[in-house]
Each structure stands twice: as C-alpha cells, then as structure tokens.
Amino acid sequence: MQERTLGSSGLKVSAIGLGCMTMTGGYSGMPDRQDMIGLLRRAVDLGVTFFDTAEIYGPHVNEELVGEALAPYADRVVIATKFAQDIDPGHASLGVGCWVRPTSLVRWRGRCAGSGWM
8 A cells, every 4th residue: 555644744644545434324324333343444454544533423423433443553543533513412413613622532542633633
C-alpha cells in the first residue's frame, strides 16, 4: 500500500483510507457490530492505516466501534475524527450551537489526526 504524509506533521498514512460512518447505521439499518469489527481489522490486514469517524455518527457509537476494533493495531493506525457538535447526551440528539470538548478522543489512546487535534 502506498503512503501519504499529512501536511507538515510527518504523519504517514495509507493512500487509501476507510470512512466508517455507515458502520453504525446512518443511511441504512444498523450493520452487525461483529461484522464491522471484522471489516475494520481486515482493512488493516490489507494495508489501510487511515480511518475516518466522527463524534456525531451515532452519536459517539461510531468512534466507540472504531476504537474497539482498532485497539489491537493502535501502533499501526491513524484515526481522524471530527468533533464540535453540541450533542444532548440525554436525548442522543443535536443541541443548540457548537462546542469543542473532544472527550471521546480520550477513550482512544492511539494517534489522532482530528479537526484541530493532534
């Protein structure tokens, strides 16, 4: 797999990345969690090292899935995530306005290449 360097950070990732949004629903029904974990791990086996997720996908459940699936590969992968949505945790819906509190990134102890977070 070819690699690319992200910006001036020196962070190298696979030329092909994997967007993970629909792995926890979205445009369709809810895929089987174990199938998605297997898919993510197979992607690593095939050389993919760059994965994209977001706090808003779920909310939170997509980051949790990606973190769980890729934890055994933490030294080999980069996860990009997007955050800043005002999510009402009591209602699993968007609140009013925007805020930045990347607490979900704390759960992932690998390298993060997120929106303004590195």
